[in-house]
Amino acid sequence: MRKTSFLKVIAALNLVKAGSVSRSPEPQAIHILETTTNNNTDTARNLKDEDPKGFTASVAAMKKLNAKEINSELLNILGPGEYIRMVLLDSTNPYNAGDINDWLSDVYAMQSLNPNKEVATAKKTINKTSEAIVDELKGSETSDSEPTFKDSKGIINMTMNNEFMKEIKDAMRKEYEEIYLGSFPAMSPEACELDSSIVEIRRLEDILEWFVIKLKSFMLQVVFDYREFELMGEELDHIIEDVNTSVLKVASCNKQLMNQLIHAKYMFSTMANSIELLGYYEKAYTPVHILIYSVVDLNIMLLALLSSQGIPDNSIEGFRDKVYKANISLQIWEKAFEGVENISFGKQVMFRRHFYAAENTARLLSKYVE
Numbered sequence: 001m002r003k004t005s006f007l008k009v010i011a012a013l014n015l016v017k018a019g020s021v022s023r024s025p026e027p028q029a030i031h032i033l034e035t036t037t038n039n040n041t042d043t044a045r046n047l048k049d050e051d052p053k054g055f056t057a058s059v060a061a062m063k064k065l066n067a068k069e070i071n072s073e074l075l076n077i078l079g080p081g082e083y084i085r086m087v088l089l090d091s092t093n094p095y096n097a098g099d100i101n102d103w104l105s106d107v108y109a110m111q112s113l114n115p116n117k118e119v120a121t122a123k124k125t126i127n128k129t130s131e132a133i134v135d136e137l138k139g140s141e142t143s144d145s146e147p148t149f150k151d152s153k154g155i156i157n158m159t160m161n162n163e164f165m166k167e168i169k170d171a172m173r174k175e176y177e178e179i180y181l182g183s184f185p186a187m188s189p190e191a192c193e194l195d196s197s198i199v200e201i202r203r204l205e206d207i208l209e210w211f212v213i214k215l216k217s218f219m220l221q222v223v224f225d226y227r228e229f230e231l232m233g234e235e236l237d238h239i240i241e242d243v244n245t246s247v248l249k250v251a252s253c254n255k256q257l258m259n260q261l262i263h264a265k266y267m268f269s270t271m272a273n274s275i276e277l278l279g280y281y282e283k284a285y286t287p288v289h290i291l292i293y294s295v296v297d298l299n300i301m302l303l304a305l306l307s308s309q310g311i312p313d314n315s316i317e318g319f320r321d322k323v324y325k326a327n328i329s330l331q332i333w334e335k336a337f338e339g340v341e342n343i344s345f346g347k348q349v350m351f352r353r354h355f356y357a358a359e360n361t362a363r364l365l366s367k368y369v370e
Contacts, residue, residue, distance in 0.1 A: 330355065
């Protein structure tokens with residue numbers, strides 16, 4: 001039996017139903033999955049001794065339920081939005097990669113300047129799309145099989161295509177302007193022309209320019225130096241949040257400043273969300289792990305070829321060669337990944353998610369190659 005996020009939740013649900021779990025059931029469910037899939041007999045014996053009723057119920061449920069039944073039950077319990085969040089997690093590494101925000105959280109953080117608040121319009125759009133993905137998942141499954149590589153490619157393609165991302169961005173920008181900017185009265189044209197306002201805008205532009213240059217300093221080597229970035233991560237997070245508040249006060253005077261802030265926050269969020277993922281896959285030297293590490297790293301490295309406004313900067317030394325190599329690498333890695341058999345669904349989704357993000361950036365950069 002393969003590890004899947006579906007079975008984790010089913011195991012957890014059955015532990016709760018058995019009345020044998022007083023704390024959060026997920027860790028125990030994960031342990032049970034690992035023992036039943038990896039034949040770790042010592043750990044299995046310990047779990048069985050500690051919680052025989054829950055262990056037996058969970059294992060029996062996992063063996064009995066097929067993929068279609070599992071999906072149906074989870075869909076009813078969680079609803080479309082939460083269901084798709086769970087499906088797209090990397091269930092093959094629950095202690096590291098599984099803790100990384102899924103693509104849905106990334107979309108929120110990418111364009112919402114306050115990622116702790118969900119934007120209503122964008123959320124409706126995402127949920128609507130999630131329902132379509134759920135329908136595709138249910139339609140592609142059979143009673144004796146799990147989602148395939150072909151299924152995962154179609155699912156991620158649906159969620160990462162340019163039209164969908166543009167719809168999310170536009171919705172979030174509109175909501176942001178109506179809700180968050182509404183917290184700060186728009187400055188009058190006269191106030192925007194004051195020397196103090198002009199000086200403040202230039203100060204913030206300089207800070208954001210410095211911030212992006214600082215982020216790029218972690219990309220000067222062959223790969224993204226996520227370890228050094230992590231050492232400064234908390235400090236950089238405080239800086240960008242402080243700048244965020246200051247920008248809101250003068251945002252009505254300068255829309256380019258807003259674009260600059262959005263790009264800086266997206267760049268920082270992408271790097272921060274990749275730390276644990278890179279750390280895990282860097283240590284696992286299997287072909288699939290290397291391919292996942294490569295696309296995650298490239299997705300970040302390509303950001304170094306954008307200006308502080310998020311526009312491709314073809315004045316950067318080696319711009320043409322770097323874009324060319326990125327496109328070739330993506331073609332090679334995609335073919336290599338498709339040639340590997342028996343890849344877990346979680347790894348398929350993880351690869352596709354970052355592959356399409358890197359491919360979209362590379363496509364944009366290619367338009368600026370002379």
